[in-house]
Amino acid sequence: MLRVLVVDDQDLFRAGFALILDSQPGIAVVGEAADGAEAVERAVELRPDVVVMDIRMPDVDGVEATARICARTDARVLVLTMFDLDEYVYAALRAGASGFLLKDVHRDGLVEAVRVVAAGDVLLAPAVTRRLVADLVGRGGAVPRLRARLGELTVRERETLEQVARGLSNAEIAAALTVSEHTVKTHVSNLLTKLGLRDRAQAVVFAYESGLVAAGTHSWE
Template structure:
């Protein structure tokens, strides 16, 4: 059996936090390493314990989940943050992603989907709920002109890397990109690593943000729920 994923659950609602811990504890692949009732506690415990994944609420006292995510990402960059909330507001979504969150799912998610989401972000992938993806795309694909500085960042990419970034932003998995470009999936993974390195991006969610902010991709077909 592979090592258990160490998860910290952060939510100011005691009943919700207990419920989440109970759900996750059923899965033998997960281990609840800590809990926190506000963002300040989350930062302190995440930095001290470096869990694999932090399941983070947004609206909390003392320090909200977005600022807590930003501080954890800065102090413990290997910790992956998965935002779990009832809210789909643009400011919350974009604020959390730009703060360093690896994924964003809604609290009405099914237990088995939540467990799968934790494994997804722990494995280095990124995940957005379909509702959240639509919010991000609608916000980023507006009529505003692309930022010239962001466009200059894209010039670092080769034509093939731009192709791969475009397909990432359209929601294709590595396997889907390989099929679309008629290349090996291992080659796609290499391209993705180079894209993230050249653009100094934390993960694929932020690659999607760059693709839309620069106008490389515009709203037409929406990305899928998983960006893997």
């Protein structure tokens, strides 16, 4: 059973998301929070698998709440926003968010997103990915320090990271590299450990920041 915490400062959105998710088989909404500070307290107390997080809230916003939750729990954070060009996209991913969707997502899309994020995969809406790439490109390209860290990876791990950053699933990566899905999972686990990354979402950010993957080469758009 996936345990979910829903966070939003707007009662209507919070209640709606909670109702949708709690009605799904295998998902239980274990709590709600109306702001970032409460979200952190509830996440530490309830230990959910996934936190559905609003990004724009008074006082402690979704970015800061995400950072605190990721630092203190093993919960995956799925960020929802009404703004497809939200300036907080990049910051939320850097803070540890595993997924980013717009609030106009269809109910089935929300449920699937929770399941995908809980499984450890990255999930980004196409509009959000475009924003992320634009932000990274605008920062002046590859960061030399991060580029050097790619040397810690084996050839296969680098190839796997490149495919992850392009939005491919484990099955798709396995087909592209002609290896088993088990081998892909091993490569992903190893590269995350070597690079000190939390999950695939941070791997995507690292791949772009290091220059391993250039804008326009991913499969989300």
